[in-house]
Amino acid sequence: MDNRLLDYFLRVAELGSINKAAASLNLSQPALSRHMSALEHEMRAPLLTRTQSGVHLTEAGQILAARARPLLKQFSLLKEQVGLTAAGQLAIGTPPAWHHLFTAPFAERLLKEHPGIALQLHEGVSNLLRESMVVGLLDLSIVPSGTVPVGTYRQIPLVREPIVIVAKNDEALSAHRPVPVAHLDGRKVVLPRKPNVLRTQIEHALERKGLAFRLAAETDTLELCLGLAQRGLGMALVPACTLYGHRLEGLSWAPIKGQFITWVLCENVSRSDSRPVREGRALVFATVTAALSKDIWFGAQGIAAELAR
Structure with missing residues (x-):
């Protein structure tokens, strides 16, 4: 379908008149009428009801008008993206x-x-x-x-790195001493929302031992994750790369023994x-x-x- 037909149709629907739409599109009235007839033929349904006072949308026309606008916008974005690519x-x-x-x-x-x-x-x-x-x-x-x-x-x-626990002033946590996953049993934990590979991995590791953490909060924002840990509201579980570039004042951290994340x-x-x-x-x-x-x-x-x- 020629996208211009949809543009013309939407202009007619907006102005409620083929004459006014033709003038705004710099087309003759007969030419625009032919375009509308071609669109109705392609859609296999009448789209416009013509009266002495103008045109009105049929039920099929109303459906097309409602759905054509987002489709044209998406096509415009796609065309722009293809052009940039x-x-x-x-x-x-x-x-x-x-x-x-x-x-x-x-x-x-x-x-x-x-x-x-x-x-x-x-x-x-x-x-x-x-x-x-x-x-x-x-x-x-x-x-x-x-x-x-x-x-x-x-x-x-690409890279394999440890999963680490970050918590406020926890003397049991040291960068040089990995802690077992059992350290999380019964503890309040801050984690990303499901679905999340890190969360699923830790949950399964605890389940195999018959253990479970207590969910303090779910957030996909790393700053908030560390911020909640800094306020003592729960332990944050994050990949080790998170430690670089973030303020860790007042926080302790340690890798979890045997728990890694692989990035691809x-x-x-x-x-x-x-x-x-x-x-x-x-x-x-x-x-x-x-x-x-x-x-x-x-x-x-x-x-x-x-x-x-």
Whole structure:
């Protein structure tokens, strides 16, 4: 269908007159009438009732008018995105926990080293980033390993790091002394909302031992997660990367024995050969390698072939 027909139809519906709509569209009245007839033929339903005082929408016309506007808006956004992609756009999704260690340095390097690439950064929770990968809205994203990728994207393992407990003035917590998962039994805990890979992993580890924590609060905001822990309202469970770049005054922390999270790089297979994605992928590996080499990422190990060289 020619989208112009929908634009013309919406103008007629808005003005309630083919004559007025034709004038506003710089079309002749007969030409606009033919367009409306063509649209009705394509929709296989009468859309307009013509009267001496103007035109009124039929029931079918009302349905089309209500649904055409968001469709046209989505098409406009899609056309804009396709145009940017063809011109050299890179859309990448990253977890909030990686903001200081990875996202900010990555963005700085990409903008300086590849000024011709239009960068779109999306920080968000992992399940939303995966959904965006499935529908092709992202070229690359970094998420925890935990689900099998669908055909629209592939996964490359990147980094394995400990899950840590952060709590207010807890003498049992020390960075150099991992604590068993049983330390959480009966304790108030601050966690991300479901679905969440880290939360599911800890819950299953406790269930296997017949143990359980007490849920103090659910939040997908890292700052709030640490803030609640700082106020003594519960223990925060976070990936080790969260420790870098956040204020930890008054907080104790320790890794949980045997509990790790693996991060993977998801790549849109339909865009793998495009220059922006190639450059972005290489820069992901370079930025992660740089973070690992500075000894600022507690307990992290690079596991991608590109990071092991």
